[in-house]
Amino acid sequence: EAGVAQSPRYKIIEKRQSVAFWCNPISGHATLYWYQQILGQGPKLLIQFQNNGVVDDSQLPKDRFSAERLKGVDSTLKIQPAKLEDSAVYLCASSPRTSGGTYEQYFGPGTRLTVT
Amino acid sequence: LAKTTQPISMDSYEGQEVNITCSHNNIATNDYITWYQQFPSQGPRFIIQGYKTKVTNEVASLFIPADRKSSTLSLPRVSLSDTAVYYCLVGNSMDTGRRALTFGSGTRLQVQP
Numbered sequence A: 001e002a003g004v005a006q007s008p009r010y011k012i013i014e015k016r017q018s019v020a021f022w023c024n025p026i027s028g029h030a031t032l033y034w035y036q037q038i039l040g041q042g043p044k045l046l047i048q049f050q051n052n053g054v055v056d057d058s059q060l061p062k063d064r065f066s067a068e069r070l071k072g073v074d075s076t077l078k079i080q081p082a083k084l085e086d087s088a089v090y091l092c093a094s095s096p097r098t099s100g101g102t103y104e105q106y107f108g109p110g111t112r113l114t115v116t
Numbered sequence B: 001l002a003k004t005t006q007p008i009s010m011d012s013y014e015g016q017e018v019n020i021t022c023s024h025n026n027i028a029t030n031d032y033i034t035w036y037q038q039f040p041s042q043g044p045r046f047i048i049q050g051y052k053t054k055v056t057n058e059v060a061s062l063f064i065p066a067d068r069k070s071s072t073l074s075l076p077r078v079s080l081s082d083t084a085v086y087y088c089l090v091g092n093s094m095d096t097g098r099r100a101l102t103f104g105s106g107t108r109l110q111v112q113p
Helices: none
Strands: A005-007 A010-013 A019-024 A031-037 A044-050 A053-056 A065-068 A075-079 A088-095 A111-115 B009-013 B018-023 B032-038 B045-050 B053-056 B061-064 B070-075 B084-091 B107-112
Touching: A005 A088, A010 A019, A019 A088, A019 A111, A031 A075, A044 A065, A044 A075, A075 A088, B009 B018, B018 B084, B018 B107, B032 B061, B045 B053, B045 B061, B045 B070, B070 B084
Parallel strands: A010 A111, B009 B107
Antiparallel strands: A005 A019, A019 A075, A031 A044, A031 A088, A044 A053, A065 A075, A088 A111, B018 B070, B032 B045, B032 B084, B053 B061, B061 B070, B084 B107
């Protein structure tokens, strides 16, 4: 079974530039998540999709971040314009629909963003 | 939000058993406890999940007391490759967003030869 794919793996941009990250979840997984992980901290949820609908984006800085999941499969996360504090690893994860309260997330390798 | 508290770091030696405890005093009745492992430059990886008592799989055991206000991840006979950050999460798949998916700072386990 193929895992969660992300690209690019690394990206260096200057502040005020734009950047986009792509995620392909595991086939059949209904739920997709984007996390931001700053060095030395745990992942912070930015947005959660259920199929192609947004379930939670309360921690997404909507003035500069946007995300979409077209057709309920692939997803893109965009930052426009980037700030120095956006330097982090951006992780994508997916999980299957489960019952009974249990869940397991499968994470991709992440995209390391450096804003200079 | 179900907040979790873990030790910041732990040290061990190869071959020893390591127990990492997580406190979650305000765990809800329908919450499950899930542990993830993260190596440098990789995304977190699911280790184990449980609701009460004891759960064991091929890599770890999870001990949950009756009051469920804490849990202990037990790694038997650790090796150098177990050096990683370990995260404890509490939540339920019926919850969404921050309610279910709040990672703390994790526990950095360093295994020495």
